Amino acid sequence: MSLRLRVFVSLPLIIASIPSSIHAQESMDKLWGDRVVKLRAENAQRGQLFDEGNYAMFIHWGLYSLLGNEVDGKTYYGIGEWIMNPRMAGIPVEKYKQLAGQFNPTNFDAKEIARIAKEAGMKYIVITAKHHDGFAMYDSKACDFNIVDATPWKKDPMKELAAACREAGLGFGFYYSHNQDWTFPGGNGGPTTDEEGNPATFDDYFLKKCVPQVNEITTEYGPIELVWFDTPGKMPKEYVQQLVDLVHKNQPRALVSGRAGHGLGDYQTLGDMEVPRENIEGMWESVDTTNDSWAYAWYDEYWKSPKEILHRLISCVGRGGTYMLNIGPKGDGSVPKRAEQTLAAAGEWIHRYPQVVYNTAASPWHHALPWGDVTRKDNTLFLCVFDWPKSGKLYLPNLKTKIASANLLSGGESVPVTWTAAGDWAVINLPPQAPEKLASVIQVNLESEPIVDPVWALDPGMDTEVLAEFAEVENAKKGRKRWMEKFGEWKAVVHAHAFEDGGHASWEIDVHQPGEYNVSLTYAGTGRLVWSVAIEGGEKIQNQQNSSHNYQTFPIGWMNFSKAGRYTVSAKCIDGDIASASLKAIHFEPMQ
Template identity: 70%
Template sequence: MKNKVIAGIMAALVMQGVAAEQGMNEMWGESTVKLRAENAERGQLFNDGNYAMFIHWGLYSQLGNQVGDKTYYGIGEWIMNPRMAGIPIPEYKKLAGTFNPQQFDAKFIAKLAKDAGMKYIVITSKHHDGFAMYDSKACDFNIVNSTPWKKDPMKELAAACRAEGLGFGFYYSHNQDWTFPGGGRGPTVDENGNPATFEDYFTKKCLPQVEEITSNYGPIELVWFDTPGKMPKKYVQQLVDVVRKNQPNALVSGRAGHGLGDYQSLGDMEVPHKNVKGMWEAVDTTNDSWAYAWYDEYWKTPKEILRRLIACVGRGGTYMLNIGPRGDGSVPERAARALRESGEWIRTYPQVVYAAEPSPWEHALPWGDATVKGSKLYLSVFEWPTAGKLYLPGLKTKIIAANLLKKDQSNPLEFSESNGWTILELPPVAPEKLVSVIEIDLAGTPRVDATFGIDPNIGTEILAEFASVDGAELSHKRWMEKFGEWKSVHHVHNWTPEGKAIFDVDVLRPGDYVVSLTYSGEGRLVWGVDVEGGEHIQNEQNSSHNYQEFPIGWINFPEPGKYKVSVSSLEGDCKTSSLKSIRFSPVQ
């Protein structure tokens, strides 16, 4: 079992108060990096499985982001909110009268998750719209009482998960409830016009519903609370106590708030670039929306799913990937296909993902990523080297053997060492269509020099978050492309005239390299790049509102070894200069 479980609470990762979309980030609340592990079973599936299915499904799914003749672009589960269509509560509740998901098939979904290589499913029992997707006695606004379908899909899905050997859990929006009096962002008066308080909502609906979902569906693995906002700690504690009482082996998500969750949940759609200590998950979705949106066909390919999954495992965490069934209950075919194809790869190479330790480099490598099991190092090669050599920087532990895997075959590879690098001899053609795997047997636990190695074959991008900064500021920012579609970047900004972002690099092959910078800003900007004790280059390029890569020039490394390379914002509107990364590409 990987060493993710640590004591104590780390600082919240989610930044609050984003001006562009005020309230979204702050709703995520605190994240924790701890696990109160009373026994070895609690958290085992989360900790070792590393891959799960998230499902967003509700009344909003039958709208598919279209209200009347208008399409609203963004995350579908927020469609009734004023930030989207602003559907009045009475009109939204009428949707339940036409909600009849005849195509819902719990066995199909559980089998899809199993085929995808996922180890458990977490589904929305109640989202912010307040509609319960199960047979709730605490509120009539639910799928059994309010719809012509009159079935409890959660009973069916819980049973289907057990039949497939999968874990099962619930998402529950504990603070926000847009349709119940007193709920977060909900009506402030009851049906009789009397003032309604959060206490009313909590005691009449929230607490009883958490009792229901933790009592009526058999053993569950996880209760995924969401968006605590300013919910007082005493209420969160009561909810956590209910989970502990009814499901002692279940985990509570970090978004419960007030540090009362068991693990850290990163921001929506955020896959980290450097290793994160403790026990954590990244939550992502198969396209751009969590709930079904009729127009959204931007599906992650099987290769991209694997890239993001292995990145999470390689950084030390768990990946939970969402699907959004249609209003009729069916799963979009292209999402299902991508999940099955990536799942077939996982079944072939389970050792890369399950119960795997994070990469000793603590970041991705130019051609792919690495995970660890004991004294075995697994290299997942996404970009197959055309030159027939794979360069591995900084590995200090002695190699016993290296093998190229293909299904149940294992082909030995020749390797050599030079200036602290390991060079693996590869065939000219990748053995796998998606990701090829190299297994390296080591004489012990892998130890590495994590300095970024500049690959002699392919371009090496180093993100700004790995720089040391002097006379500028390094920070994390988030923004939305569409409503609820979060993007994020660690960037260097607020440059002073002497400001520098300094990158430590390790060069194996001396010579000329093309240097490019990815940045945003306003107008034409002049950037400088310096090798400590060596060349200086600078160039002016136009900038963009978003991040694009621009070439700066050639730079020379005269001999193998370690170098410091600094980037400076020299001229133009330097207040807007925002550096995301630097790239070194060998001159061929």
């Protein structure tokens, strides 16, 4: 990404050290020279860690972590930081406040957390100073409901973590819930009267707690890279502006998240767990978590694998953005071991291939390719291959710039590979085995700036998924659909739906290798649905398949593309409960 501070409207053990990778890193430093970006917080410019580091750690840790989603012997399934809310356990304010007397996180180790982040390849840490529950995880003078005054631990972990980050060369920042506060009178969702029974207004909360606390976190913990506000709701614009101005006054180098509200943030923050499928202009971030819950939940052992972490990270960097990945420490302050393991394994890969992640630009294809994704540095492309082609041929469609050289990277080694050009397509010849288990990297040096036609193209060697997000619709609708699998665990899809008579979704498809392709659709709906897929001016197929609520993929049949070139392919629901039909993607698998 290039550093462009733009304003957007926000959208609602195991590996203690890696000595083998150190030697590989030294070799890579020699190989890549000044291409290896060594960003450290103390010499970074405003926003540089965000803009060029591209990878950060988010930490949700608070009083709620002590419960781990279990209250009075009952487990509540969903995001742990909302456990107090009526939509979860509905814990009364006074009962929740009493939990502070049991909060004694003696296993908290700030240096260990900084080590985990650094070995994961992350460039800064953002941690919850105060979440919606109103409990301050630092020594706040604005409210005695804080970790120093209200707990037996009597320590300020934020002082320790800020110091540990500085020592490790990492940036440091705070999450602060500026609108919601469920325990302070007048806060959104909080008590409507004070302790004396007098009516409390939002101004009471904002002036007595919110503004003083934002002032505290931006003046008492050294240099701050970022203040991450959240859930502005209906907070008046002038209030948000006051907070943003306060952050910029106290911390001129700091960025403010897009979720401050009213378009007043310094960059755009996408929805929770949202990884975009198409390039996004300007500065933006995706926020995600290592399992399903942001805060610690005792039952949640569904961890993202190292490969999935890398895939989502490179997808964000390849779309032009930053990826901030969350961990949820336990109530005792310790980091779940499996979260540490998976971050460390992904981090080993990043330390071997730093040039792929840091200070890189978006893919010129504007979307992922069937085998993986691409990041770019000037006239150099880094092809990150997650699915190694069995044919030994990796296809680069519609690349109009000539290739100067191509090399397969493996740790500190760089092995030249051959390629051929067929029209605008380049075909790179690869060995039968991938050199990396997680993702292999091919460096392609171009003769000039990459020029690519980003039209969707069918890979001759593997399944190509083309999302409805990229379709044109007629007599149908295209929009974003969000739902929760569990409370707070958001899923999202851009889908084609509301098919009327003659309604369809269509795509322009580039075919390099003519022949037979098996066509499948990923969709949801009710009962058995009949779908039709057609090539404009060519053959049409249709089939009935059962539907699902969670977007399964169903085969429709074979289609023939008789010659190389551009085609328009359309899909529509023609029978069954058409009103329920929701199309996510179309797939083309070459029949060898």
